[in-house]
Amino acid sequence: MDIYLLEAIINRILLGGVLALLALGLNLIFGVIDVVWIAYADIVMCGMYALYFLYAEYGVPLPVACLIAIIGVSILGVVVHLLIIAPVLNSPPLNQLLATGGLLFFLQSFATLLFGTDFRNIGVRLPILEFATMYISFARLIAFMVGLIGAVVLYLFLKRTYIGTAIRAIAQDRDIVGLMGVDQRRIYLVTSAIGGALAGLAACLLALQYDVHPFIGNTFGPVIFMICVLGGLGNMIGGFAASFIISQIIAIGGYYSNTEWSYVLAFTFFIVLMFIRPRGLFAR
Amino acid sequence: MTFNRVLTLIGLAILIALPTFIPPYFLHLVIQILLWAFIYTAWALMGRFGFVSFGHGAFMGIGAYVPALLWNYYDLTPWIGIPLSLGISVLLAIIIGYPCFRLKVVGHYFALVTLALSQVVLLSLVAARDVTGGSLGFTQKTVGHSWYALQFPDKGYFYGIAVVLWLIGLLAWQRIDHGISREALEAISEDEDAAAAVGINVLREKLRVTVISAALTALGGAIYGQYIMYLNPETVSGIAVSLQIVFASIAGGVYSLLGPTVGSLLTLSLTEGLRVWFGANFIGAANTIYGILLVLCIIFMPQGIVGTIEGIKARRRRMAKPSAAPSNVRT
Known part of the structure; x- marks a missing residue:
């Protein structure tokens, strides 16, 4: 096998880790609250800006800055839920989609207003690892590891804690859970906070590799939706697997042609698969 | 002659006389409002029945780029290029629409596929940068005033074209609204299986309205491209444009004839005014x-501006005449 192709594949598996984290967050919110957050990638953008300003402008140490960014985005998740999602909880699904779409417009333009359209980099230079004549980005390796750890922690949380069990129960049947004495509103808030925290974590990992600008959400937002739908909306493990499938298609397509065509390939693959398996790859 | 008809005639007279007395900048604004109103109306043909397409940016992009590319590379007149682009859009609408409707890809899933x-x-437009100029955009060869090339430096001509297009859009909307299709499509949007059970050909009805909507959107894109004379993938296609189409239509109201037009008028004047x-x-x-x-609009006025006003009017009328049965109230 071609060494460059292998390098592209490995680097993409590593990036797949971050996408998987975002897919988990979005799937969690969808599974529990039954609302698709179109603006999820733009909430990540907010986290990236928070990290940029804390670390690069105000000189807060990186780990502390990351922690503050994660907590901040988590709070943002709760605020979004209270202000935008809660009022439309009983509206038709499409109105919910459109309300979060309005949020997308708002976040992108507000970021443009506040920060301009400049590309900003947090300026952390991580070494590039050389491994058997292949170059692998250290930033991506860290992102991948942290992404995996995040996924495992989320899994344990959902499986082992009381509130995690309640979250899983609500995803299965939201009417019965109320009868069992679970406060739905509280669970929704916790879920939004966790979804936000995952977005914040992903923001920290992405900020290590990419410049932040107001429209960065548009570059990976659609890909995350594609991943979630392919895995089956609400299906965590499906989403996790789909993020690696999609990132491989993009890697291999990008290797033989350029990045845009590889995305065209990935989106076309998505459309075709929606016709073959309309409820996602792993639907039973 | 009813009051409404008189109002319509006065409105048309103002529209015809408009270019003679407003300055070019406002004429430019009005042309844009009309062209976008046409595209929003085309989207609302589908949107009002709950088929929310986020893919109309694709049809608009094809409509704008195909005639421009054919003109620049093969000197093919837009009179052939535009029908061709309409054909391609319709084909694409069928390729995507047929399996979607066949396999009952609806709601969220339909929105995400589109x-x-x-x-x-x-x-694709960005990636094929050798041909389309990619993100840098694309400019048509100019030849001055020419019917053959459909290029008019004088804005008055495009104003006329925009008015005609807009009226075509309204006519299409009204045809569907008054036809049997509307009943069928409303039944489908309520419950597909039940609609099929009473003998409605669900697939055909949905496909027909999709094809009309896609073709009109492409036509709007083509004329918009001919008017602006500069195409950029980000301004004539893609998610941003698709979302703009969806939101402006919904803000104006997709359940009323003039809703999308009001959406276009408000959003464009707001953007320009604020700018x-x-x-x-x-x-x-x-x-x-x-x-x-x-x-705020989606939370508090899911029917759109025009729909909300009509709802208030209808309620008043009902209060004035308590015996009258509630008619025309759509949810």
Whole structure:
């Protein structure tokens, strides 16, 4: 096998880790609250800006800055839920989609207003690892590891804690859970906070590799939706697997042609698969 | 002659006389409002029945790019290029629509499939940068005033074309609204299986309205391209344009004839007004306010502006005449 192709594949598996984290967050919110957050990638953008300003402008140490960014985005998740999602909880699904779409417009333009359209980099230079004549980005390796750890922690949380069990129960049947004495509103808030925290974590990992600008959400937002739908909306493990499938298609397509065509390939693959398996790859 | 008809005639007279007395900048604004109103109306043909497509950016992009590319590379007149682009859009609408409707891809899933479609067209336009100029955009060869090339430096001509297009859009909307299709499509949007059970050909009805909507959107894109004479993948296709189409239509109201037009009028005047007011230092200010309004609109007025006003009127009328049965109230 071609060494460059292998390098592209490995680097993409590593990036797949971050996408998987975002897919988990979005799937969690969808599974529990039954609302698709179109603006999820733009909430990540907010986290990236928070990290940029804390670390690069105000000189807060990186780990502390990351922690503050994660907590901040988590709070943002709760605020979004209270202000935008809660009022439309009983509206038709499409109105919910459109309300979060309005949020997308708002976040992108507000970021443009506040920060301009400049590309900003947090300026952390991580070494590039050389491994058997292949170059692998250290930033991506860290992102991948942290992404995996995040996924495992989320899994344990959902499986082992009381509130995690309640979250899983609500995803299965939201009417019965109320009868069992679970406060739905509280669970929704916790879920939004966790979804936000995952977005914040992903923001920290992405900020290590990419410049932040107001429209960065548009570059990976659609890909995350594609991943979630392919895995089956609400299906965590499906989403996790789909993020690696999609990132491989993009890697291999990008290797033989350029990045845009590889995305065209990935989106076309998505459309075709929606016709073959309309409820996602792993639907039973 | 009824009051409404008189109002319509007065409105048309003002429309015809408009270019003689307003300055070019406002004429430019009015042309844009009319062209976008046409595209929003085309979207609302589908949107009002709950088939929310995020893929209309794709049809608009094809409509704008195909005639322009054919003109620049093969000197083919837009009179052939535009029908060709319409054909391609219709074909694409069928390729995506047929399996979607056949396999009952609805709601979220339909929205996301069409979202992917608009990404495919946007990224293809960017990726084929040797031909389309990519993100740098694309400019048609200019030949001055020419019917053959459909290029008019005088805005008056495009104003006329825009008015005609807009009327075509309204006519299409009304034809569907008054036809048997509307009943069928409303039944489908309520419950597909039940609609099929009473003998409605679900697939055909949905496909027909999709094809009409896609073709009109492509036509709007083509004329918009001929008018602006500069195409950029981001401004004529892709998610941003698709979302703009969806939101402006919904803000105006998709359940009424003039709803999308009001959406276009309000959003464009708001954007322009805020831009003039804030100046170039505050890029994004206009869209920030726009975003907030959209969210508020969807939370508090899911029927759109025109729909809400009509709802209030209908309620008043009912209160005045308690015996009258509630008619024309759609949810």
